[in-house]
Amino acid sequence: MMANERDEEAGTGTLGKAMAVLETVALAERPMRFTDVLAVSGQPRGTLHRQLSHLVQEGLLELRPDHAYVPGLRLLKLASASWARNEFRAVAAPFLEALHRQTGETVHLGVLRGREIIYLDKVESRQAVRMNSQIGNASPVYCTGVGKAALAALDAEALDAILSGLELRRFTPQTITSRAALLDELAQIRASGIAFDREEHEPGIRCVAAPVFDAGRALVAGVSVTGPAYRVGEVQLDDWAPRVRHAAGGIMAELSARLGPQR
Amino acid sequence: MMANERDEEAGTGTLGKAMAVLETVALAERPMRFTDVLAVSGQPRGTLHRQLSHLVQEGLLELRPDHAYVPGLRLLKLASASWARNEFRAVAAPFLEALHRQTGETVHLGVLRGREIIYLDKVESRQAVRMNSQIGNASPVYCTGVGKAALAALDAEALDAILSGLELRRFTPQTITSRAALLDELAQIRASGIAFDREEHEPGIRCVAAPVFDAGRALVAGVSVTGPAYRVGEVQLDDWAPRVRHAAGGIMAELSARLGPQR
DNA sequence: CCATTAATTCCATTATTTGGAACTGAGTTT
DNA sequence: AAACTCAGTTCCAAATAATGGAATTAATGG
Incomplete structure (x- = not known):
């Protein structure tokens, strides 16, 4: 019941973990705040915080003034190319x-x-x-x-x-x-x-x-x-x-x- | 003339470098092979190869049988959510x-x-x-x-x-x-x-x-x-x-x- | 078949991530 | 107003993963 939280790929490697966090946030029904992500990510506070910061820095997520993380526009740009080609x-x-x-x-x-x-x-x-x-x-x-x-x-x-x-x-x-x-x-x-x-x-x-x-x-x-x-x-x-x-x-x-x- | 190859973000950190590689490949006009990426990425062979492997493993890129890297479907999935929300x-x-x-x-x-x-x-x-x-x-x-x-x-x-x-x-x-x-x-x-x-x-x-x-x-x-x-x-x-x-x-x-x- | 180029693997070194704990600061209760 | 709580952020020694030069293997083509 709790084993298949991320049953697809288990997010190995630095990139894998970052993507797991990104997917959690991007696929969430509603904007998630730090603590929301923390609850489902199963990672230590410090680690998660840095991962989120990196994702924001890369434009994959955006951090709104109200501390909610939302998907970033860079995803759209990448996907658009991916689709077109x-x-x-x-x-x-x-x-x-x-x-x-x-x-x-x-x-x-x-x-x-x-x-x-x-x-x-x-x-x-x-x-x-x-x-x-x-x-x-x-x-x-x-x-x-x-x-x-x-x-x-x-x-x-x-x-x-x-x-x-x-x-x-x-x-x-x-x-x-x-x-x-x-x-x-x-x-x-x-x-x-x-x-x-x-x-x-x-x-x-x-x-x-x-x-x-x-x-x-x-x-x-x-x-x-x-x-x-x-x-x-x-x-x-x-x-x-x-x-x-x-x-x-x-x-x-x-x-x-x-x-x-x-x- | 060669300074602004990646003039937006300089790809700092592990994630940043991975994203720089991803963007290079995803935004390329045509599928790139390992050597093509190597030429523009300015990174050592071993490093680049591992980065590409990780991107493939994460579904962000796909490696076709003819050794060409093309954008992966995971991008579409993420972007779709990003757009819809x-x-x-x-x-x-x-x-x-x-x-x-x-x-x-x-x-x-x-x-x-x-x-x-x-x-x-x-x-x-x-x-x-x-x-x-x-x-x-x-x-x-x-x-x-x-x-x-x-x-x-x-x-x-x-x-x-x-x-x-x-x-x-x-x-x-x-x-x-x-x-x-x-x-x-x-x-x-x-x-x-x-x-x-x-x-x-x-x-x-x-x-x-x-x-x-x-x-x-x-x-x-x-x-x-x-x-x-x-x-x-x-x-x-x-x-x-x-x-x-x-x-x-x-x-x-x-x-x-x-x-x-x-x- | 050999020559050449491309792709992949290896591994000691180096840099980054990790994660527990301490810190900050805003909001709430006593 | 002081004490308390809770969310978010920062810190740093230890653990881990990335690095990159060189060697190895696979693919290409003459």
């Missing part, structure tokens, strides 16, 4: 747009990182929600379309490494919360090449996804079309499935064509 | 949208960070360019509307600190490249509360901007409306100026109302 994203973009044109709904591209899905890109259905709040967002693997698609592309060993110790938290009544049921589902996804999310993560949100992977680049990802349940029925999802699979196939083909040869 | 952005968002509705053109919110403007948000004119490629982007202060607006909000001392040693590189025939001319321009902006960018940064792009600042929060920023020269004449810019100034005023009022009291 991401080759995988660039290769996939036209396929995402095509898929959006065909379906009219929101299209996502998500990559597996550790035990999470990170959304790399999206094409919005309209500008309703207005922003790529989603890009860079981390979501669970086991209850999102993209996540399950990505899991299905893994070999047994890699899959086990991710699932072992992963808590299958319930988000909605449909969330898969048993390991056995998840493995069944993944087998089905492997067979059909298609993953569905039937309101398993957010109530009222459905989605069809297909895996995208590339052994040479050790890349495991997924594409999906997402829509509100009132507009997108299960029949509609089935109908879109081939297009989603086709887009995924196109991305993979393009990947090996564009990036493979020169490997 | 930024209070200033949240306060400004409705004003940006109003400005977009009034003008129909692209609206930007940019913040001064060091000697650069970092774009915090934008509302696109249409989905032509499709993505917030701009968000997190760093642009020069002296030849963008938002940048000049922000500079005009600074006191003499702060302004001097930024301008001293800043190279006024020419981007277009209209770029202001003399310090004196820039100071004149800033005086004019201070007087009128409005900054123009008359194709000074990118040919064919014009913009009106107004400063947004808050002494209490040590925040210096700007809002702008940007459009292509063929569609947006100088008369049009003049016409929009009051609205832009009004939006900037609204943001400042809201800032002190929402965040001021509880300081």
Whole structure:
């Protein structure tokens, strides 16, 4: 109960510890003050204080006049470059747009990182929600379309490494919360090449996804079309499935064509 | 000529050096290999190699099979949180949208960070360019509307600190490249509360901007409306100026109302 | 296959981080 | 007003991690 406080990487080395502190603060729901960080970081006062000071000095955090630490702008600058120059994203973009044109709904591209899905890109259905709040967002693997698609592309060993110790938290009544049921589902996804999310993560949100992977680049990802349940029925999802699979196939083909040869 | 290779922060401390390396790689136009980084980092082989390894281990960089270092996904995750939880952005968002509705053109919110403007948000004119490629982007202060607006909000001392040693590189025939001319321009902006960018940064792009600042929060920023020269004449810019100034005023009022009291 | 360049590993030296404790200063209670 | 509390900051000897020159191994290409 207290062992998995920072279960991803345990923050080894000076940089690792600094990043652990940064992540704690940056991902916190609300601004944290020194004592708040101290409570969860498990580090001595002096040490933590210096780490925070260094992070502030580097522009990764900002210290507001009211002593609250908030994420700094340097992160944005770095991430912007990281996004703009991401080759995988660039290769996939036209396929995402095509898929959006065909379906009219929101299209996502998500990559597996550790035990999470990170959304790399999206094409919005309209500008309703207005922003790529989603890009860079981390979501669970086991209850999102993209996540399950990505899991299905893994070999047994890699899959086990991710699932072992992963808590299958319930988000909605449909969330898969048993390991056995998840493995069944993944087998089905492997067979059909298609993953569905039937309101398993957010109530009222459905989605069809297909895996995208590339052994040479050790890349495991997924594409999906997402829509509100009132507009997108299960029949509609089935109908879109081939297009989603086709887009995924196109991305993979393009990947090996564009990036493979020169490997 | 070789002194200002890393002129912003000189990367002191272990974290600072690591960040300097990260920035070098993340902001590079193209993927860098070990030797490429070595050439510009000015550090011994062993040292640099370990630093890069640590960055890879932390997910801030990725090492591709072809030995090229590329920005890692963890940056996106951190930046996404940083963006989503930024209070200033949240306060400004409705004003940006109003400005977009009034003008129909692209609206930007940019913040001064060091000697650069970092774009915090934008509302696109249409989905032509499709993505917030701009968000997190760093642009020069002296030849963008938002940048000049922000500079005009600074006191003499702060302004001097930024301008001293800043190279006024020419981007277009209209770029202001003399310090004196820039100071004149800033005086004019201070007087009128409005900054123009008359194709000074990118040919064919014009913009009106107004400063947004808050002494209490040590925040210096700007809002702008940007459009292509063929569609947006100088008369049009003049016409929009009051609205832009009004939006900037609204943001400042809201800032002190929402965040001021509880300081 | 050999020559050459690039990438990685090694390890004694050096610099930085560590962490317990003491200090400061603002706000609160007696 | 003095005593108390709590959050934040500073200090410094000991422990730890980073440094960097040189040797080793892997990749490239002629």
